[in-house]
Amino acid sequence: MAGREFELIYRHLGLFGAGSQVSLGVGDDGAVLTLPPNSELVVSSDSLVEGTHFPELTLPEYVATRAIAAAASDLAAMAADPLAMTLALTLPEPDELWLHSFSQGVERCVEALALPLVGGDLTRGPLSVTVTVMGSVPTGCAMKRSGAEPGDRLCVTHTLGDAAAGLALIMGQLPRDIEVPLEDEEFLEARFYQPTARMEWVPWLREHAHAAIDISDGLLADTEHIADASGCACTIDSTALPLSPALSRFDQALKVDWALAGGDDYELAVAVPPGVVLPPELRQVGEFHEGSGVQCDYRPNARKGFDHFGA
Numbered sequence: 057m058a059g060r061e062f063e064l065i066y067r068h069l070g071l072f073g074a075g076s077q078v079s080l081g082v083g084d085d086g087a088v089l090t091l092p093p094n095s096e097l098v099v100s101s102d103s104l105v106e107g108t109h110f111p112e113l114t115l116p117e118y119v120a121t122r123a124i125a126a127a128a129s130d131l132a133a134m135a136a137d138p139l140a141m142t143l144a145l146t147l148p149e150p151d152e153l154w155l156h157s158f159s160q161g162v163e164r165c166v167e168a169l170a171l172p173l174v175g176g177d178l179t180r181g182p183l184s185v186t187v188t189v190m191g192s193v194p195t196g197c198a199m200k201r202s203g204a205e206p207g208d209r210l211c212v213t214h215t216l217g218d219a220a221a222g223l224a225l226i227m228g229q230l231p232r233d234i235e236v237p238l239e240d241e242e243f244l245e246a247r248f249y250q251p252t253a254r255m256e257w258v259p260w261l262r263e264h265a266h267a268a269i270d271i272s273d274g275l276l277a278d279t280e281h282i283a284d285a286s287g288c289a290c291t292i293d294s295t296a297l298p299l300s301p302a303l304s305r306f307d308q309a310l311k312v313d314w315a316l317a318g319g320d321d322y323e324l325a326v327a328v329p330p331g332v333v334l335p336p337e338l339r340q341v342g343e344f345h346e347g348s349g350v351q352c353d354y355r356p357n358a359r360k361g362f363d364h365f366g367a
Contacts, residue, residue: 075172077139077192087174089139095192097139100130106183110249111226116154118249119185120161127187128169128253129270129322135199135261136191138169143176144186150178169255194262203267204286204327210342211334213254213323215300216275217311220318222248240302251322260335267327274317278325279342280350286327289347292316294354298339313356 080088091097104123106112114122124141131138143162147154166172171189193199222244224230236244254270261268267286269278275292283290297315304311327344334340342352 075140075170075174078172078174080174082173082175087140087142089174089190091139092137092192094195096195096198098131098134098136098191098193098198099188100127100134101186101188102127102130103184103186114249116157117161117164119183120158121165121250122248123185123187124162124165124169124171124189125251125253125322126272127189128165128171128255129251129272129324131189131191132254132258132261133199133268133270133324134191134193135197135258135265135268136193137258138171138255139190139192140172140174141187141189143173143188144179145176146179146181146184148180148183150180169253197262199261199265199268201267201269201282201285202287203265204282204288204290204344205266205329206288206345208266208327208329208344209334209340210279210282210290210292210344211326211328211338211340212271212275212298213257213326214337215298215303216271216321216323217297217303217313217315217318218244218247218300219251219320219322220248220314221303221306221311222246223318223320224314234306237305240305243300243302248320251320253322254324257324261324261326264332265326265328269325271321271323271325272319274319275321275325275341276316276350276352276356277319282325282327283344283348283350286344287348288344290342290344290350292342292350292352294352296339296341298341309357312354316352316354317356 077090079090104110110119110122162173225236225241226245267282269282271278279290279292294312294316299311299315
């Protein structure tokens with residue numbers, strides 16, 4: 057398949073490699089990137105598998121946007137500026153129409169995130185996508201999970217729970233007596249299929265935050281990662297959770313479950329020191345203090361976050 061593989065890569069994915077830090081992109085044994093002066097490289101990878109991370113028969117362009125946004129979200133959490141990405145794609149068959157649609161999603165992400173595609177691989181097998189993203193931070197300025205301190209506020213960007221509600225709609229898992237307006241359904245499903253990597257927060261994080269993580273496994277689970285890494289505890293107030301108008305119209309238990317434990321939001325959870333003025337899109341939902349673990353006034357019925365190998 058080697059000749060066919062290269063042909064497909066160049067035809068559908070070989071045009072998105074231009075970038076200010078790209079010295080050599082697609083077409084050689086490896087890409088060559090130029091780091092800005094006095095900076096460090098940040099690298100992260102995410103894999104998405106059909107049937108585990110996205111439903112079967114998901115539109116190819118949505119497969120691309122979910123995969124790339126999930127990976128790029130890690131750069132945002134590390135307060136890293138985007139440099140480039142690579143993409144490894146496994147397909148059951150070399151489907152030209154599928155690849156064309158997929159490439160449209162890739163193109164939108166490349167433009168929106170300033171994240172050129174500089175290499176990758178195409179193989180045959182069950183549908184899966186692995187995206188490796190590379191970014192840069194000024195030396196010593198990478199945002200870590202381990203920087204939270206007692207007294208810091210736990211804050212989140214924008215709204216939570218939308219993606220989990222969108223997935224429930226897509227999978228037909230809502231109770232039959234719940235009617236969702238069409239505009240709400242479209243909004244929530246888009247939040248699952250087309251998440252936003254919050255790169256716009258990178259400058260603010262560098263200046264004001266102590267720690268950050270992207271909310272991929274659910275607020276409770278990801279806050280626990282910060283608390284454990286920082287050696288402190290955190291208390292979450294479920295009444296302070298920022299909810300979209302679409303999610304707010306659901307039953308209280310459903311919407312709070314999704315916001316606390318649904319996952320797939322790819323918003324940012326941030327430890328912000330006291331005294332820092334919070335922008336409107338950043339909402340305080342808890343506070344760090346001495347001790348260990350994460351406490352919340354509400355216990356969700358859903359599992360606490362996503363575990364690939366859990367029961």
